[in-house]
Amino acid sequence: MATLGAQKKHKVTIVGSGNWGTTMSKLVAENVKAHPDLFEEIVQMWVYEEEVPIPQSSKHYNPETANKTHKLSELVNTIHENIKYLPNITLPSNVVANPDVVDSCKNSTILIFVLPHQFIPRVCDQLADKIMPWARAICCTKGVDVGEKGIRLMSEAIGMRLNIYCGALSGANIATEIAQEKYSETTVAYDPPPMDSRAPTPKGSPASSQVDLISPSKAIPSARSARLKALPSEYPPLSHENVRKLFHRPYFHVRIVSDVAGVSLGGALKNIVALAAGFVDGLGWGDNAKAAVMRVGILEMVAFGKAFFADSVHTSTFTEESCGVADVVTSCMGGRNFRCAKMAIERGESIFEIERKELNGQKLQGTSTAYEVNSFLKTQGMEKDFPLFTAVYNILEGNVKPEQIPDLIEPKQ
Numbered sequence: 001m002a003t004l005g006a007q008k009k010h011k012v013t014i015v016g017s018g019n020w021g022t023t024m025s026k027l028v029a030e031n032v033k034a035h036p037d038l039f040e041e042i043v044q045m046w047v048y049e050e051e052v053p054i055p056q057s058s059k060h061y062n063p064e065t066a067n068k069t070h071k072l073s074e075l076v077n078t079i080h081e082n083i084k085y086l087p088n089i090t091l092p093s094n095v096v097a098n099p100d101v102v103d104s105c106k107n108s109t110i111l112i113f114v115l116p117h118q119f120i121p122r123v124c125d126q127l128a129d130k131i132m133p134w135a136r137a138i139c140c141t142k143g144v145d146v147g148e149k150g151i152r153l154m155s156e157a158i159g160m161r162l163n164i165y166c167g168a169l170s171g172a173n174i175a176t177e178i179a180q181e182k183y184s185e186t187t188v189a190y191d192p193p194p195m196d197s198r199a200p201t202p203k204g205s206p207a208s209s210q211v212d213l214i215s216p217s218k219a220i221p222s223a224r225s226a227r228l229k230a231l232p233s234e235y236p237p238l239s240h241e242n243v244r245k246l247f248h249r250p251y252f253h254v255r256i257v258s259d260v261a262g263v264s265l266g267g268a269l270k271n272i273v274a275l276a277a278g279f280v281d282g283l284g285w286g287d288n289a290k291a292a293v294m295r296v297g298i299l300e301m302v303a304f305g306k307a308f309f310a311d312s313v314h315t316s317t318f319t320e321e322s323c324g325v326a327d328v329v330t331s332c333m334g335g336r337n338f339r340c341a342k343m344a345i346e347r348g349e350s351i352f353e354i355e356r357k358e359l360n361g362q363k364l365q366g367t368s369t370a371y372e373v374n375s376f377l378k379t380q381g382m383e384k385d386f387p388l389f390t391a392v393y394n395i396l397e398g399n400v401k402p403e404q405i406p407d408l409i410e411p412k413q
């Protein structure tokens with residue numbers, strides 16, 4: 001339904017083009033075509049440029065030019081496939097790959113961040129002051145931002161650096177399955193300023209075009225408020241209904257909640273749990289062992305949220321939404337963190353070596369998250385309160401063996 005008074009449409013940029021980033025571009029591009037009253041047709045996808053060969057397994061392989069490499073962005077724009085990060089999936093022609101991050105985000109009102117979390121700060125710094133001041137972001141990245149001052153959600157890290165509102169999308173979402181249009185669910189946390197949804201401004205709220213954003217993080221007090229520019233009335237409102245239209249597909253079902261902290265933390269912390277599941281599976285210990293570490297992991301995820309994000313996080317987000325228990329389950333069955341951890345134990349190699357050899361440039365998020373969460377827990381003197389997270393860190397460091405997991409996670413009398 002067209003919105004009364006709205007003359008402009010939202011321009012959407014996907015910041016990232018890995019396995020999930022490219023999948024996100026595909027489904028968002030399908031949705032903008034389905035809602036031409038709300039969104040511009042072209043979806044920009046920022047590509048971290050690389051020279052890539054066309055692999056022999058690809059239908060685009062030509063033995064006569066087998067040694068030739070191509071710019072990844074040019075390949076996406078000509079053959080409409082990301083042969084490195086999402087092979088064998090045809091992208092809609094309204095996905096336009098752009099190797100210039102600032103240009104890809106120019107005039108965009110919706111920025112969807114899908115980068116490995118370690119690259120988010122640098123990319124945001126490149127974008128600062130170069131985006132629409134009223135742009136809104138959704139973070140699909142799974143990770144946390146730990147610095148000297150404490151811990152932040154990735155959505156907060158983006159929001160603070162760009163001075164815009166940032167929600168989060170996370171769920172039981174193995175990208176390749178979604179790219180193949182197999183049914184899956186996700187959770188979108190979007191709790192924007194009231195002006196975005198044209199709700200009547202409550203009495204006593206700021207009358208100017210700026211509103212206060214209360215950051216959900218308790219962990220970094222200085223991150224608690226930023227000034228936001230209201231979305232001009234020429235644009236369709238970014239209500240829950242319209243945000244849902246951007247992501248929901250017949251094969252990708254969206255539930256919208258307001259708990260940005262719960263959604264973000266679920267996605268970040270489950271990657272540590274998936275490593276633990278991979279370690280015990282690699283030992284050949286079977287499904288009961290995997291279920292045991294998943295149970296303890298879910299308890300630690302909830303406890304972490306309550307300890308450090310108590311003002312905002314809802315326990316029900318972990319238990320009832322796709323971004324919680326469901327993501328732990330799918331990640332501990334077929335995720336990259338699980339598979340690489342398992343392979344590392346089976347082959348007796350380090351997980352970092354397995355990542356380098358097996359993932360063809362894709363990045364694990366659980367390893368760096370385990371280190372970041374551990375360094376934060378150390379500053380809080382709380383390593384012992386999170387024995388599974390601490391065990392995973394110590395296994396990665398070589399301080400303990402995966403065989404010690406049962407003893408390490410057993411509650412001390």
Ligand SMILES: NC(=O)C1=CN([C@@H]2O[C@H](COP(=O)(O)OP(=O)(O)OC[C@H]3O[C@@H](n4cnc5c(N)ncnc54)[C@H](O)[C@@H]3O)[C@@H](O)[C@H]2O)C=CC1
Nearest residue numbers: 017018019020021048114115116119141142174175362363
């Ligand atoms: N793949 C999946 O099934 C899912 C992934 N996610 C999350 O999405 C986020 C992004 O993951 P994927 O799209 O899977 O990426 P990926 O792991 O498949 O690919 C790595 C990406 O990083 C880029 N890159 C490499 N060096 C870079 C640099 N210096 N600066 C900027 N970018 C650089 C590469 O070009 C590539 O696009 C992660 O936080 C992940 O946890 C979330 C749900 C599902």
Ligand SMILES: O=C(CO)COP(=O)(O)O
Nearest residue numbers: 171172173174335336337
């Ligand atoms: O987040 C994911 C599934 O929801 C993907 O997990 P991996 O990064 O371990 O593949």
